Amino acid sequence: MYEGVVQDLIDELGRLPGIGPKSAQRIAFHLLATDPVDIGRLQDVLGKVKEGVRFCDVCGNVSEEEQCRICRDLRRDPALICVVEEPKDVLAVERTREFRGRYHVLGGALDPLSGIGPDQLRIKDLLSRIGAEEVTEVIIATDPNTEGEATATYLVRMLRDFPGLTVTRLASGLPMGGDLEFADELTLGRALSGRRAL
């Protein structure tokens, strides 16, 4: 145990995800040895992050204003909506530079064991958004795991009655660089059902 504020700093850092007691100690001593200007900059950012960051009124992504940068961008196609679970998934899709539509962040996936049902997610917002805007396609990009698939199933059921709306799901299949013999049945089954003509 260290004295006073050093131990407090280690304890606080240790509460962050993925930071164990040894890592917390290493970061704390790194901060002690860091230039005060750099520490001041970190302090500023930490102070601003809770006060200055909010969620976009339209899509639910993190934003500094009422609407996020993507929803404000008039060059983005308003007829295309990509539905993701978390703001970090927006960044993952953006990195592909393939998608020029807009997003809708659900805020998680359906997970009854954690008490998350349809009412805890931004599903109603999505439905009212599709009703109000000229949306022609919704791409469901929830995680390819049990909760993500169940969320996709639920969304398909809710969206199928919108006239003229196409609902699509991100393709899933074999990862590049892998061996077929190690592919699990679920992934291989998906790859087979989603095969394409060459």
Added chain:
Amino acid sequence: MSLYRDTGVVLRLHKLGEADRIVTMLSRRHGKVRAVAKGVRRTTSRFGARLEPFNHVDTQFYTGRTLDVITQVETIDAFALPIVGDYQRYTSAVAITETADRLTAEEGEPALKLYLLVVGALRALADGQRDSSLVLDAFFLRAMAFAGWEPAITECARCGEPGPHHAFNVQAGGSLCGRCRTPGSVHPAPEVLVLLAALLHGDWPVAEGSLAGARRDASGLVAAHLQWHLERQLRSLPFVERRAREAPITGALGSDAMSGDTEVTGAAQGTRGSGVTEGVPGGPGA
């Protein structure tokens, strides 16, 4: 390093660190096992989707100091794929795995009957041949029977007098005869008790011929009975979709007709506090 191998059903997952997961599994010979699956969240993981909830897998573990570690997995039944393709079946499967997790408090204690019951219930949900709501209630009743909490349906829970009896009290353990009847008992229709007995004993022709109202009332009684004995509410139960597949014409209680495709979610399901009051699951009195 001590290795062991067992078959099991994946009950639930917890994230661990950057790319690992703690997998809770109900196994055939070792009961409930919690083990680490290293790197399973990476897209290149050799485990792939084998360790997703509801899957029935053959697994090799090595014994760790605190948690065992999963080294190899082969799929026996990929129940996850068909189950997540239907939201109603998915919510039922989550309730089944949560109940199995709760009923096996001790890790490493074999629970073969429960294991076989969970595999059977998930197989029935994956096949999609039976109404998922009936499968769920049949699972609850039989799981309670294995745990020693089988509700008395055809005889009095207190004195054992053969029935059928009109009163049903969750705290008392099921049906009560006229002499043993206590305040707060509900009075389910005779069809509800017939359905409960059919579900408990696997009489599917009778269960599938039941009316929507009887199914709804039976579900309420089963949920109340289960949660009373578990002493805690099942977190997944309020999210379970109860949508009868068949479209019976009227409810079992006659006056409150309920169409077959009416959706009843968790609010209608009894809890320890509310499910045993007069008339809640049972409808109009005796």
